[in-house]
Amino acid sequence: MDRATEERFTRFLLTKAVEAEEKAGIDYRKFEGLLNSQGSEGAVGRLISRADYSSGFLKLLEAERVDLTVEALVIESEWNSHFSTSLRQHARRKLQKVGYVPKEYSALTGGASSGSDSDRLPVDVLQRATPEFIWTSVQMFESGYVHHPFGTSTTDYVLISERGNRFPPMAVFGVALSLALDGERIEPKHFSGGESSPCFQLLRAAGYQVVAKGAAVDDEPGGPPEEGWEEGRELWKLHRTRERAPVSKAKKDQYRRRNGKLQCERCGFDPVEEYGTKDAEACIEVHHAETLVSEMKPGHKTSLDDLQCLCANCHRLVHRLLARSRGGNSVLDPAFAYPD
Template structure:
């Protein structure tokens, strides 16, 4: 769930908490504090994912209003699309144990929408590959032109977001036929959330978004003689590129490690958050010679730990000043 969607979800949950306070004389102080600290998505994931029912769940059960529990709210509303099946099953387990007759939300009767777990297979790697296909013009798909939104590619080109996602998902599912009926494409959709998580802007048509072209990015104060390094740095910050490479590397190797010193940051630091130690670097040093229409491939990139990345850039700076 992207930040903007999470903010809307948080507002939705605050409104439900206010309803509980107003109608049940129940003060959801702890729940509101969690929302303020972590946001809606993280709060719901923590509460629903816990093995035992939360205090709030018990109080709502005692009041006969489990319809206001976060378990019911993710199962019975449109927000269901943002949560994976494992968490939804946990919500079902708790509600069944409390004899609450929940009904899963469905956008349309007989809908052919794919579940969230399937949509999430369109990782940043496949989304990046789909964007490159659209840039090359070598793509065939059953999606029409977008009427409301544009996805902004790294060179500023605009493409239909739903079509990009459909092609990405098809690649992720080994060429399965993906059609518009299989998922929604709007501001509250998982499709848009995954595209944004992959590093791309989605804007209303006619909106002049800030340029994502690496050539337009600031030069961080590098000296005139460091043009090679400046160009190199700009190329590395192309939209979606780093996330695509990391997703590919994890798919191929099972985890993120440094290709230079072999550091496994998750093992070294004991937390998944340590994946932030791995950065993406152009393995070719002559990036400045790339033309404006050059299309980088993921094989041109390396996953390096922050220390190795700094060292490589120091070597490049020495070369640039030679």
């Protein structure tokens, strides 16, 4: 687990520990200390791997709340994918020996059992289609190498890609969600489209336009950053065509997932820690480390690993250094801020 994931896991465990203290007299502070000293993932792994039952497990068994044991919590919650198959099998055997039959968590239902005749996925599952997965899905549609059960768009809307191509929004989202859920098959029955749907909200939050078929498309959202910017409107338009928000959001999302937080890859600056607010992430911008915007040829394909997350100061310095090394001006020199 990365740091952010482990923090979420710790909060989940401590919430359950409060309930365990109320129902079975489990020592909350002792459990919290265990998590702090060993790390949540390590502590839970050690408790489950024991051949015998911990004192906490026995107290919960006596109180008929086996569902609050770490063995049950891991198997019946979204955290099961973070533990090995062998460890989960050991946890299942321990539970079954005391007469408790655990219900394996499914990413498709968002819980241990569906408990409903509806095939719709809960919002918290849909939200796992983050900007990184949505951007990757769009690149698959751009390449033409994508298979899905959605067919052509069944709504009156289309998604506009960075290159201006139009794709069925529900199909794009379905593929993105499948990627986020490790290849689970996602079908039209699992979610809906439309203006108020989480599907459209998440696609737009990833930086894409989802518009009614036949509607005019805003090809320069936001307009130039300043009146009289020295590179002028044409270079701003060039930039906006090649540096749209989706790839920026996708890179930032990827960096958060891999590192637990967003910071400058060059100087290590952590804006959230410095300013004490999540909004400070706006200080981090996305830079093409491999190819300058001005040197990109038509049809240039960008990989997220070609990009860097830099603080605004480092980003400007890098472009200035690149401009000098080429004996001219970088298209983004002297000042530019990527859209968030």
